[in-house]
Amino acid sequence: MNPLTAEESAAALAKLPGWTLRGDGKAIARQFAFPDFRAAFGFMAQVALLAEKQDHHPEWSNVYNKVDITLTTHDAGGLTQRDIRLAAAINKIA
């Protein structure tokens, strides 16, 4: 899958509340905050299932109630429609 152009990335981002484009334009990121660790980890479990379903996997980290997610397509070396699709699905369950 080809990386998105800068214009395509901007258009996609406009429909993805909370996500920002990384400086190099090759990834998008968002931080999610929850009441506690249990809620954060429950969210991560749901995202893990989504990732397996879409065969597209996040770069992420967790500190107590916060989950930081970065999406990029390693195979393409940049941002693709696969990242946009996963981000939209993540927003739905957050």
Ligand SMILES: C[C@H](O)[C@H](O)[C@H]1CNC2=NC(N)=NC(=O)C2=N1
């Ligand atoms: C073989 C497998 O389908 C690929 O390696 C998939 C798996 N998950 C992936 N996830 C992400 N974020 N980028 C990829 O390029 C990618 N490739």
